[in-house]
Amino acid sequence: MAALRTWSAPGRRAELIAAAWDAGETTVSALAEAARVSRPTVYADLRSAGIDPDHRPKKGNNLTTAIAVEGIDGTSPEDVRQHLLAFERQHPERTGDDVAAASARSYSIYCAVHRYNRLRPLLDDMEQARRARDRALHLVEKRWEELSTAAHWMAAHHAYVVAVDEARAAIDAWRDRVRPAAEMGWFQTDAELDVYEQRILAEEGAPALPEIPPDAEDTAQAMREKLDRTHERRTSLARETLPAGSQA
Numbered sequence: 001m002a003a004l005r006t007w008s009a010p011g012r013r014a015e016l017i018a019a020a021w022d023a024g025e026t027t028v029s030a031l032a033e034a035a036r037v038s039r040p041t042v043y044a045d046l047r048s049a050g051i052d053p054d055h056r057p058k059k060g061n062n063l064t065t066a067i068a069v070e071g072i073d074g075t076s077p078e079d080v081r082q083h084l085l086a087f088e089r090q091h092p093e094r095t096g097d098d099v100a101a102a103s104a105r106s107y108s109i110y111c112a113v114h115r116y117n118r119l120r121p122l123l124d125d126m127e128q129a130r131r132a133r134d135r136a137l138h139l140v141e142k143r144w145e146e147l148s149t150a151a152h153w154m155a156a157h158h159a160y161v162v163a164v165d166e167a168r169a170a171i172d173a174w175r176d177r178v179r180p181a182a183e184m185g186w187f188q189t190d191a192e193l194d195v196y197e198q199r200i201l202a203e204e205g206a207p208a209l210p211e212i213p214p215d216a217e218d219t220a221q222a223m224r225e226k227l228d229r230t231h232e233r234r235t236s237l238a239r240e241t242l243p244a245g246s247q248a
Helices: 012-022 026-034 037-048 078-090 096-150 153-184 190-201 215-248
Strands: none
Touching: 012 026, 012 037, 012 096, 026 037, 078 096, 096 153, 096 190, 096 215, 153 215
16 A cells, blocks of 8 residues: 555556555445545456455455364364363363263364464465466457557557566466465365364354365366467567568
8 A cells, every 4th residue: 555655657556556456455435435446446456456346355354374173273182181181170070982982073173273274375375376267368358458449559569569478477377376275285174174164253253264176277278278278379460561561
């Protein structure tokens, strides 16, 4: 927001508004005030950057802050032992079955919290990479459309070619961010899933985790192939434009 308030370079405003949005400032009136523009201009700038202002992330949806359930933060199995000792102190009339049930419950909490806290930063990286990928693909289309009315066609075409190259890199970066989360995996048992849904989400009020794409490798490959096919066709069209431009 500080950079947005001091923007001056032509073409930078939309970029800074998009960056502020990604950083968590999704109040359009605040963005408009900082940029010294109208709300419709903010909406237009967001859409020009490939952002749908009607689908804004919830504030406070921080995927990097660790949580704990009943004192278990998932960092050490010692938490399970201490949790079980506390149960035994609180229930002197316990039976062997009670202890076994409490032990299983404590272990499920540990496993669920451990997985949740490990997945959160991985999935946050994945989501940021997904947004960057979508923005890069949107920019490719924007740069191609600009060619139709560009006063300096060669410079505009170069900007389009650069956008295609950056989109390829963004697709690969998203795929690479999915891999660690996929290796970590989703909750493994029904007991872990119950802790996630009934304790972590409901009682702790922590944000729900985005889904891990099951076929990121195939999806990334398909996106790259589609991008390359489209670029190849457009390059062929551009070759027809160049002779006409040299004769003008």
